[in-house]
Amino acid sequence: MNPNSIGKDYLDHISIDCVIFGFHNKSLRVLLLKWKTINRWALPGGFIKKNEHADAAAQRVLSERTELSNIFLRQFHTFSDPDRNKADGNLDISLLPVRFSKEAIDWIKGRFVTIGYFALVDFNKVKPVPDLFSEECRWWELEQLPVLLYDHHHIVDAALIALRDALQYQPMGKYVMPKKFTLPELQKLYEVILGKKIDRRNFRKKILGLNIIHPLGETRKGGAHRSPDLYSFN
Template sequence: MNKKEEVAIQVEDLQPGLSIDCVIFGFHENELKVLLLRLKNSDIWALPGGFVNKEIDVDQEAIHVLKNRTGLESIFLHQFHLFGSVSRNNTYHTNHLIEQKLLDPNLKEWFAQRFVTVGYYALVEYSKVEEPTPDLLSEACEWCAINDLPNLMLDHKDIILEAHATLKKELNHQPIGLNLLPEKFTIPELQSLYETVLEKKLDRRNFRRKMLGYDILIQTNEKRTGVAHKAPDLYKFDQEKYHLAISQGFKSGW
């Protein structure tokens, strides 16, 4: 490899010791998935993330990361935790990047300093991400099921688990259905999403009764065709009522 493949980073423009990592959730084939990057010349995977320019808000940098990896804007994005353990040590990966001639050795000290990282989770509609895009340090960007994660760098597995735990807790306060499902969906599909996030089965009748009780669903005149049983009705969210309901929190547990 020649010098030109090295990643050009002006470290003096960046906040020292601060990074961001994004857990981008998608829902596909009844599985919760996250978008991961495979590092160049390595079998190690990483969360999409980046550094923070000194002139840019931290939350804004997270929006940039999402845009760059998914091509999408106006995605639901929620900051959920700062990971600040001393044990987060980047020396191994820094050395790997230098050995692979992906990083200027002069940047070793900066890359290997102690970093704290701000965790965000994003909810995206799986089918809208047409071409997940690797960053400069990675050669693949793929959806991976959270129940079957590959080998991840640093504490990225912990970050994913914590994001999922947060999503469970915030299920009644965040627009999960609106962001993870396509515009039109059946009530069984909505239930499957809730079951997948919560990792437990829900009673079909109760779920239907509660969801209809919130008055947030609009029945369309269409039905889901091509399924085995009687074609179920398609619904969409009444977005105004939906946002009002979650701002107050859905009143019942699942």
């Protein structure tokens, strides 16, 4: 990103924000960047090039900001409150360590409608790396998020609702489960994301009814109890 041609290279008034949920070993986290100088945590985000699809912009932004790539991002909502950047007081963009021209600062300070994307990944498999604008990039426990830039807390809340909806009828688990897993292991993923206990028999009936997983005809050996059946995503 060239700080001085930003208003020429990108579409005015439209941005991208990515809510990257990470799951590993019973814990659900969100990937955040800490902006230099202004002392604010924010979602990985950016702008759309003049001739770029928003989906491509989201992939590019995510890999530029975090070195994550090839992640299945889903667009979930576009946020258009005209005051969405005022929820955070008078943030002074000019304090950012990268030197912007006056035109670029005016452009950034304008109103932005932001297109939200989310993904679910295994946070143990990715090594987030901060970009030029940020001093830190790391996973935060969903229940213990810091103060976030602008309306980013609202965007995270909406993304969690979208993730929970998707979990009800799409094979979201395949991005974070091992290739072979037991039903209790998959149930744990659902319980953590949905934030509640699920009845074991109801879960079994519902998940098998969705036709997104199949039994492998194998069992896991070695435990103290009866060897549980292994499943895989279709």
